[in-house]
Amino acid sequence: MHTIKEIAEMANVSRSTVSRALNNSGYVSEEARKRINQVIEKTGYVPSEHAKSLRTKKTKVIGVIVPTIHTETSGKIVAGIDHELAKHGYQILLATTNLNRKKELEYLDLLQVRQVDGIILLGTNTQQQLVEKLNTLSVPVVVIGQELEGIISVVNDDEGAAMELTSYLISQGHTRIGFIGVDETDRAVGYMRKQGYLKAMNHHRLPVKSEWMQEAVFDIDSGHDAMQRILQQPNHPSAVFAATDRLAVGAISFLKRADFRIPTDIAVAGIGASEIATYIDPPLTTVEYQYELAGEHAARQILSQASGSTEVHEKIVLDYRLSIRDSV
Amino acid sequence: MHTIKEIAEMANVSRSTVSRALNNSGYVSEEARKRINQVIEKTGYVPSEHAKSLRTKKTKVIGVIVPTIHTETSGKIVAGIDHELAKHGYQILLATTNLNRKKELEYLDLLQVRQVDGIILLGTNTQQQLVEKLNTLSVPVVVIGQELEGIISVVNDDEGAAMELTSYLISQGHTRIGFIGVDETDRAVGYMRKQGYLKAMNHHRLPVKSEWMQEAVFDIDSGHDAMQRILQQPNHPSAVFAATDRLAVGAISFLKRADFRIPTDIAVAGIGASEIATYIDPPLTTVEYQYELAGEHAARQILSQASGSTEVHEKIVLDYRLSIRDSV
DNA sequence: CTGAAAGCGCTTACAG
DNA sequence: CTGAAAGCGCTTACAG
Numbered sequence: 001m002h003t004i005k006e007i008a009e010m011a012n013v014s015r016s017t018v019s020r021a022l023n024n025s026g027y028v029s030e031e032a033r034k035r036i037n038q039v040i041e042k043t044g045y046v047p048s049e050h051a052k053s054l055r056t057k058k059t060k061v062i063g064v065i066v067p068t069i070h071t072e073t074s075g076k077i078v079a080g081i082d083h084e085l086a087k088h089g090y091q092i093l094l095a096t097t098n099l100n101r102k103k104e105l106e107y108l109d110l111l112q113v114r115q116v117d118g119i120i121l122l123g124t125n126t127q128q129q130l131v132e133k134l135n136t137l138s139v140p141v142v143v144i145g146q147e148l149e150g151i152i153s154v155v156n157d158d159e160g161a162a163m164e165l166t167s168y169l170i171s172q173g174h175t176r177i178g179f180i181g182v183d184e185t186d187r188a189v190g191y192m193r194k195q196g197y198l199k200a201m202n203h204h205r206l207p208v209k210s211e212w213m214q215e216a217v218f219d220i221d222s223g224h225d226a227m228q229r230i231l232q233q234p235n236h237p238s239a240v241f242a243a244t245d246r247l248a249v250g251a252i253s254f255l256k257r258a259d260f261r262i263p264t265d266i267a268v269a270g271i272g273a274s275e276i277a278t279y280i281d282p283p284l285t286t287v288e289y290q291y292e293l294a295g296e297h298a299a300r301q302i303l304s305q306a307s308g309s310t311e312v313h314e315k316i317v318l319d320y321r322l323s324i325r326d327s328v
Numbered sequence: 329m330h331t332i333k334e335i336a337e338m339a340n341v342s343r344s345t346v347s348r349a350l351n352n353s354g355y356v357s358e359e360a361r362k363r364i365n366q367v368i369e370k371t372g373y374v375p376s377e378h379a380k381s382l383r384t385k386k387t388k389v390i391g392v393i394v395p396t397i398h399t400e401t402s403g404k405i406v407a408g409i410d411h412e413l414a415k416h417g418y419q420i421l422l423a424t425t426n427l428n429r430k431k432e433l434e435y436l437d438l439l440q441v442r443q444v445d446g447i448i449l450l451g452t453n454t455q456q457q458l459v460e461k462l463n464t465l466s467v468p469v470v471v472i473g474q475e476l477e478g479i480i481s482v483v484n485d486d487e488g489a490a491m492e493l494t495s496y497l498i499s500q501g502h503t504r505i506g507f508i509g510v511d512e513t514d515r516a517v518g519y520m521r522k523q524g525y526l527k528a529m530n531h532h533r534l535p536v537k538s539e540w541m542q543e544a545v546f547d548i549d550s551g552h553d554a555m556q557r558i559l560q561q562p563n564h565p566s567a568v569f570a571a572t573d574r575l576a577v578g579a580i581s582f583l584k585r586a587d588f589r590i591p592t593d594i595a596v597a598g599i600g601a602s603e604i605a606t607y608i609d610p611p612l613t614t615v616e617y618q619y620e621l622a623g624e625h626a627a628r629q630i631l632s633q634a635s636g637s638t639e640v641h642e643k644i645v646l647d648y649r650l651s652i653r654d655s656v
Numbered sequence: 657c658t659g660a661a662a663g664c665g666c667t668t669a670c671a672g
Numbered sequence: 673c674t675g676a677a678a679g680c681g682c683t684t685a686c687a688g
Contacts, residue, residue, distance in 0.1 A: 004683095013658080014658065014660075015660095015683090016683080032657085046437065050682085069406050075399070075403045079424070082397060094406075094422050096407070096410045096414070114419075279607070279608045281609030341674080382666070383668085659686105659688090661687105664683090666680085669678095
């Protein structure tokens with residue numbers, strides 16, 4: 001690894017001149033520039049990012065905090081972020097919380113210490129402590145998936161999507177509709193989607209039975225078990241709306257095991273348009289969210305904040321699209 | 329953001345002493361330590377990682393280069409890496425090549441410039457230029473998925489897995505077996521898996537017809553199209569081995585669309601044990617690879633190299649397990 | 657157009 | 673046990 005000092009000596013100029021040539025700032029004579037470029041070419045010199053960061057306070061790195069990295073949703077969002085950042089020469093420093101809220105806070109500190117130029121958080125909750133911390137951060141922050149007070153966010157219209165999907169089930173003649181949801185501290189997925197379901201049911205004056213509503217966690221097995229609990233009730237719904245595709249996949253797998261026909265005996269719908277939902281039998285009726293786009297939007301917001309632009313949206317709400325397949 | 333100088337002044341000691349207290353290196357009197365800790369507590373001071381890195385040449389960051397981030401395989405591997413690194417306070421700096429080989433080389437430089445303590449590359453090819461570059465790198469490198477000369481690697485036994493799977497198809501009475509593979513410049517997936525297939529066929533003295541072997545790219549649609557091409561032949565195989573699960577999923581989707589029964593009319597098998605393979609109808613017979621473990625191993629190798637340990641394995645070959653389901 | 661000098665925020669021999 | 677000083681590799685006014 002060469003340093004700017006060595007390059008300067010080899011090119012017979014000062015470090016200042018090399019620096020100016022490197023950054024195209026200030027004047028550098030053609031001759032000097034030529035010699036410098038030759039030396040750089042020959043040595044393969046690249047300036048140290050750390051030294052640069054120390055001086056300029058810029059790192060061209062964006063911290064990204066996700067609950068998990070191996071799920072389809074996170075994967076798509078991170079891909080979207082990366083795609084947009086790469087265009088501008090930025091990179092991602094990754095932090096995975098494994099859904100541990102304490103880690104979420106810790107990583108926020110750690111990323112700040114590493115002087116990232118911005119932080120994108122894939123939000124899983126709206127705990128007060130998080131909101132406060134986020135608001136005190138000195139680097140730009142964008143949250144994806146949750147609306148947090150005072151924080152720039154990119155969100156899905158969870159309530160709208162859930163309402164529309166539930167209304168679709170109703171339009172197909174279902175009146176007894178069950179619900180598999182998640183913990184409401186995840187406001188977007190847990191609370192808003194449930195609200196959408198409840199609103200649609202109320203709007204159509206349909207009964208909502210608490211036995212038909214089960215809470216699960218974010219995995220396929222949990223959807224399986226929730227479906228089982230719903231069917232243990234004496235009379236069961238003719239359709240079930242699961243808050244996520246993975247939950248719906250679990251529900252379907254239980255139904256098939258228990259020899260229910262889908263959708264004849266029980267219809268199932270989810271949200272997320274995961275790949276697995278496309279290939280499961282029967283293909284799942286779901287709502288398509290634009291995760292990659294969410295990541296791109298978030299990256300753009302961070303970038304414009306980092307460059308001091310005022311063109312920042314307080315909140316971006318993404319479009320969704322009902323994807324009707326054979327499970328309903 | 330406070331600096332060490334400010335902390336030193338507030339605690340009435342020198343920067344040196346603060347630094348020693350921070351790093352538990354050298355002597356610091358109890359009194360001094362107490363005052364320093366109080367100040368740190370009060371101010372929430374955290375030392376700048378950049379300044380530190382500039383001095384120590386350590387960053388506690390590992391660069392990870394992947395072809396894509398949103399696929400299940402990459403996701404699991406990165407999760408495994410992250411899991412192991414997090415234990416030791418390291419973080420991942422992510423670089424996605426989108427299968428662009430030029431970017432692979434560029435990112436290698438970029439990560440080195442960013443002074444990462446090590447680089448993990450999820451290998452997709454064995455081009456000479458890459459091997460050479462890797463060998464000249466001054467930071468520790470581990471490659472996952474491909475065996476490269478002179479480079480520490482964590483690999484699957486691709487040939488063995490393919491042989492075993494093909495032999496299983498044969499044991500089920502199949503003699504006309506087709507193959508859907510990928511470009512052989514991906515030596516592990518393209519070449520080794522094909523070799524395993526060919527060896528098993530030869531070993532059982534079964535004919536291999538070139539019309540039954542199709543090349544695809546890494547996605548579901550491509551598997552779909554390859555299956556279609558295979559069936560355009562006058563007489564077709566009774567089983568098809570696809571080099572990856574996603575290819576197999578595509579093949580199945582074509583077969584279903586064309587009203588073939590699986591496995592009665594045609595059996596299908598893949599490699600990878602992807603989640604989608606579990607839930608597709610019929611569930612796919614496949615080979616289970618341990619992607620998360622691969623990531624963990626790679627991280628451990630990088631960490632021990634970075635800490636100058638000599639306990640480094642030149643090559644780790646992971647175990648696999650045949651996962652027999654209903655598609656054969 | 658160019659270079660000397662200061663400074664970014666740390667750590668680490670070294671001298672005391 | 674402690675502090676002054678040098679140095680890591682850059683950039684950026686400033687003076688010429």
